[in-house]
Amino acid sequence: MNRVLITASELAESLQGQDPPRVLDCRARLGDNTAGHRLWEAGHVPGSLHLDLDRDLAAEPGEGGRHPLPSPDAFAATLQRLGISPSVPVVVLDDMGGQLAAARAWWMLSVWAGHPDVRVLDGGLHAWQEEGGELGLGQEPLPEPSQWQPAFDGSTRLDADEVFSGRELKVDARSQERFRGEAEPIDAVAGHIPGAVCRPSAANLTEAGRFKAAEALDAELPHGEAIVAYCGSGVTACHNILAYAIAGRPLPRLYPGSWSEWIRDPSRPVARATDRD
Template identity: 40%
Template sequence: MTLKTTLIDVEALAALVPDDVLIVDCRFDLMAPGSGQRDVGKGERDYREGHIPGAVYASLDADLSDLSRKAEGLGRHPLPLEQAFSEVLSRWGWREGTQIVCYDAASGSLAAARLWWLLRLAGIRSVAVLDGGYPAWVNAGKTVEAGDVHRAARPVSLHFDAGQYIVDHASLRNDPKRVLLDARAVPRYRGEVEPIDPVGGHVPGALNRPFSENLREDGRFKPADVLRREFEAALGSHAAPDVVHMCGSGVTACHNLLAMEHAGLSGSRLYAPSWSGWVSDAGRPVAKGAEPG
């Protein structure tokens, strides 16, 4: 079996032998997440009503983030610690070499892209996002099942390669080569509206590439060659390893990371605290409007 490392389509997923794949449902509603680490939000309720057969559930808040660390200035969705994420993979019964496929709803595969990136951070490359998400599976007439899925736990011990994949507050300000790419919608980037964070605007010098521009009207990603041309046009003379992605809390930025990798533009990194982490320090500068040029 040829392992998928960015995207996988419905037919390719349906053809996989169940024992050879770990499927993870990442559906999550940012406006109805549940109020605590293990409270059930809309995404988990939707999962229990119907999901791809064999899929386990991943909560953005409880499994793919550590909300207890928000007070450290790490943004609204701080990254989980290595041990905690290892325990999540253990609970899912992951074993090395297994193809992982993650998916969510039609809102752009945002939480699924976050899981994809976290797994790469942990050195796991055999992970792909289902192109078009759960709606693509359902619209293709594929089987679904209800209830919870429990897999036999296995011992897992992961380590994050932070230096290769993550940029923190200090290195963001001290790297003259980097170019920031902000995945938020244009009005939020420009500071015209800000529905979540206390301050609107963007990091001075950051460019804007809304993650929605990676998608076709049906919710699937644009072809790799199209994405490559669009990102190269947006980045100008900057090479992929110079790019640092950000968004509101480090989730939608992973969508741009995934799109670039799918387009063959490898080596970009994530400013994980993103805008919510940047504005946690009132002394950091804020820009509004469009960047010149």
């Protein structure tokens, strides 16, 4: 896979080049679907556009969970509105080390939609500011719309029935406390999918909020012949998929509905307490 991270200094240099990337600010706050846009308006990488977790990167919550994937047509329309095509390099960022929701945007653009050049700003907006990057304020003009019609790859994801009946190793990106069922601040049922292992997405990052080195991630990430990544609602699971890409490992498939969809059917089993059942 092509390189998936970009440093703040590399981004600054590329923005001054002949083929500058389209920068998408994916900052979000769970439980407040207006926070991301407010944060972007208050200060962002100059020229960057806001990509909203709830409006652009997800469909309405419901039977498919809290952040089900939008339809291919809806996401294609979003990409066209932002002037994105395979010839336009893309950089995505947030302020949570990629967890909310740059990794989700990377997965949807690169893995699902097949865009050939999408990178995540390592360290996000904090890294940009630490490098002395200026911040833009308020609105930014939209580029000319594109006509791109992505060929979405359905094999990169699984639905609940496939997860229920499949033999893939299930890797849960939530915290250990939520995985074990000791705490559940968001969803109605605590616990995890039986047979899963816990790899909190935060464990992919250093204390400085950058991704760990490829060698460290390769040593730490769970191994399996086939892996499915999930979390609470299919957002931080993409952070684990990104970590596998950085490590140079085959990419897990995403279960977009994740725990918030799994628990909607009382016939699906729930496990608690242990790291693996």
